Amino acid sequence: MADVKIDKAPAGLEGPGFFATSLDQAVGLARKNSLWPMPFATSCCGIEFMATMASTYDLGRFGAERLSYSPRQADMLLVMGTIAKKMGPVLRKVYEQMAEPKWVVAVGACASSGGIFDTYSVLQGIDRIIPVDVYVPGCPPRPEQILDGIMRVQDLVQNESIRRRDSPEYKALLEKYQIQ
Numbered sequence: 001m002a003d004v005k006i007d008k009a010p011a012g013l014e015g016p017g018f019f020a021t022s023l024d025q026a027v028g029l030a031r032k033n034s035l036w037p038m039p040f041a042t043s044c045c046g047i048e049f050m051a052t053m054a055s056t057y058d059l060g061r062f063g064a065e066r067l068s069y070s071p072r073q074a075d076m077l078l079v080m081g082t083i084a085k086k087m088g089p090v091l092r093k094v095y096e097q098m099a100e101p102k103w104v105v106a107v108g109a110c111a112s113s114g115g116i117f118d119t120y121s122v123l124q125g126i127d128r129i130i131p132v133d134v135y136v137p138g139c140p141p142r143p144e145q146i147l148d149g150i151m152r153v154q155d156l157v158q159n160e161s162i163r164r165r166d167s168p169e170y171k172a173l174l175e176k177y178q179i180q
């Protein structure tokens with residue numbers, strides 16, 4: 001029989017026959033285990049992501065095997081590869097088309113900082129144009145590192161208030177990027 005691992009219950013009050021928790025925690029638990037990734041892969045890091053999806057590493061174990069190639073049906077943007085400045089507006093459009101709540105992972109050195117391409121044509125990190133939640137180091141990162149980055153997103157999702165997106169801090173962040 002398969003060794004099924006049950007996710008631990010969120011913080012709450014427990015007693016015989018009952019368990020009570022906050023709505024934030026219950027929604028966070030559901031969201032964390034049903035992320036829909038949108039792969040924005042432009043070069044080699046995308047190949048590592050393909051390995052992350054395949055049987056050995058199997059992103060499906062985290063409830064995130066349903067890839068979305070439409071930004072409107074995705075909530076986790078994975079940017080993998082070198083992003084040329086010309087591609088910047090396209091990436092930003094994809095981000096803007098994703099509905100809230102959404103999270104962004106910069107996978108690998110290129111997406112995080114331009115990587116080895118310190119040149120006029122390459123965006124020196126996607127956080128110049130969109131907010132990033134998690135950075136995965138490496139050139140390329142191994143599938144284990146990509147999984148670790150996604151688990152860091154899961155931590156954020158589990159502990160995020162469902163009202164965070166209405167908070168002044170979040171609005172200020174979007175304003176900084178001139179995103180409406």
Ligand code: SF4
Binds near residue numbers: 140
């Ligand atoms: S970080 Fe390295 S492996 Fe990833 S896209 Fe850039 S050059 Fe390729």
